[in-house]
Amino acid sequence: MAPEHTPSSSGSGGVELGRFLRARRTRTSPERAGFTVGAGLRRTPGLRREEVATLAGISIDYYVRLERGKETRPSPSVLDALARALHLDDQEHHHLRELAARAARYAPAPPPAPGRTVRPHLRLLLEAMRPHPAYVISRSMELLAWNPGGLALYAGLDDWPATRRNLARYLFLHPAARDLFPDWDKQVRGCVSRLRAIAGTAPDAPDLGNLVGELLLKSPDFAGLWERYEVTGRKPALKTFQHPRVGTVTLTCQTMHLEDTPSQRLGVYTAEPGTPDHDALLLLDMTEPRTAPRPPEKDREQAGELS
Template identity: 45%
Template sequence: MDRAQQLSEFLKTRRARLRPDEAGAGVFGGRRRVPGLRREELALLAGVSVDYYTRLEQGRARNVSAEFLDAVAGALGLDADERAHLHNLARPGSARDRPDRPQRVGPEMRQALDALTTVPAYIIGRRLDVLAWNEPARLLVADFPALPATDRNMARLVFLDAASRALYPDWESKARDTVANLRFDAGRHPDDPRLATLIGELSLHSADFRRLWADHGVHGKTRGRKRFAHPRLGELALDYVAMRAPDDPDMTMMIYSAPTGSDAATSLRLLTALPAPPSDLGMTII
C-alpha cells in the first residue's frame, strides 16, 4: 500500500465531510462544485501555509512536524484515533513494531484468557488475525480450531463467511467497525505485504468491503456493545472491552460480557452447556 496515497485520500475524505458553517467558516463564500472545505479554507482554519498543506494532501511534504499535523487535525475535527492515523501516515517510522515479525501470545495474556471460562474472549493481532480464543468465544463467534489458520481472521469472517454475516443483526455496523480497525492497522504498518494481500483479497470478493474501505473511516478497538443472533440461543446483546497487551501495541484481547441478571447473562451461562454442533471445517463463502 502506498503511504502517500493513503495520506492523500484520508485528508481529502476528512476535508470533504466538513461543511463550511459547521467548521466555523461562514465567511467563505462562492459557489461550490464539491462538498466540504476547499484546501485554502482548511489551511486558513488550521493557521498553516496553503502551499504546504497542499503538498501534504498530495503526499509530497517531507519532515512534517507534529505541531503542523496537530493544527491540521484540529481544523479537520479529527478524534484521537484519526489524529494518530494522520501522524502514522505523515511521519513514517512512528509505528514501533516490524509488521513481518510473527506475533506470539505471551504467558500472561494466555493465563488471563484461560481464566475467563464463562465469557467469550479472544486475542487478535495485526491484520485482525485471531491468535487465541477461549471456549465461549468458539461457541459464540466462530469455531476457530476448525478453520484453516489463514481463515482465522475477523475481517475475512465478517466479509466472506455467510455464517458470520448472519451472526450479527447489525452487520453494517460490525462491518464498518472492522474496516475502521483494519484501516487503523494499515496506518501503523502500510508496508506490511500480508496486510496488502488481505485488503486486496477482500476488495476482490466483497463489494461491501470496497464501499466501506473507500470511506477511510478509522478507529482503534475500545469498548461498546454488539448484538449477536446465535443459532441456538437467539439474540443477545453483549458489552465488549478491548485490553491491549502491555508489550505489544498490535495485540488486543476482546472480552464480551453482560450485566448480572440480564437475559444475555443467562444466555452466556447456557452457552458452554450446549452440545457442540457438527463442524464443516471451513467458512461458507458468500
C-alpha cells in the first residue's frame, strides 16, 4: 500500500488539496476543456498542468505549487477559476473550498475519533420504527446501534462481531454483499465518494484512517475507486436488495444527521404497508440475529467495549 493514499499520511494542510486537484486534472478531458487534441499520443492523462493554469488564469509555477502542497492559501477567486477549469460540479467545488480552508488553518495534531456512544432515546427511536429497518452509523459508516431489521437487512452482517460491523467494510469485504445488491458497482462508488469527501477535510482522523488503510490493503476494488478521488455521490431514494431470506425487496431509503451528534447519522428503510415489500420487512423484523464470535478481550478494550 502506498502511504500517500491513506488519509492519515498528509504532511501538511496543502497535500490533500494538491491530491484533489491532481486527481480532477487527470480526469478532465482536453476536449471538454476546449483543447484540440492532435493525432499524437498525450503522455499525460487528462489535462496538463500548464493547461489548467492557462484556463484558470494563473501562473504555471503557482499551480504546480498548489498540486505539490506548497501553496496553502489560494484566494476564493483562484478556487473558483480552478473549479471552472476542471469542470467541477457544485459538490466538488464545495469540497475544493473545504480543502483550501483546512490547508490555511492546518494543525498537525490528529483530532480525536468521534464517540461511539448512542444516546438512550435514539435506541428507543430505533425500536419504535419496527418493522422498518433502522440503524445509527458513525461518519466512517460504523454500525453503532440497530433494530432487528436494520441488522438483518444486510445479509450475513451478523456473522461479524459488533466491533467489526461497518457498512463500508461489509460492501467490500463480506462475501454476501455482491449478491445482496444488484447494483453493487453503483453502491460502492457512492460509499467511497462519501468516505473520500470526509477524509479530505479530516485526513488525520484515526477512525477514517484505520478503515481506509484496511480497505486499501484488502480490496483492490476499493483501492481503485479511492485513487479516482470522486466526492460526488448522491444516495438514491430507492434501493433494491436481493435478500437470501425474503427475496427481492425495494425500499425507500432516508438518512439524516442527528441533532447535537454531527458525527452520527440515522438511516431508515421504509415500504408502504400492505405491499409485498412491507411483508418482507415484517419477516426480517422477526429474524433472530446469530451470535457472532466476540473478539479477544484485548481487542474489545481497544474498541472501547470494556471499561
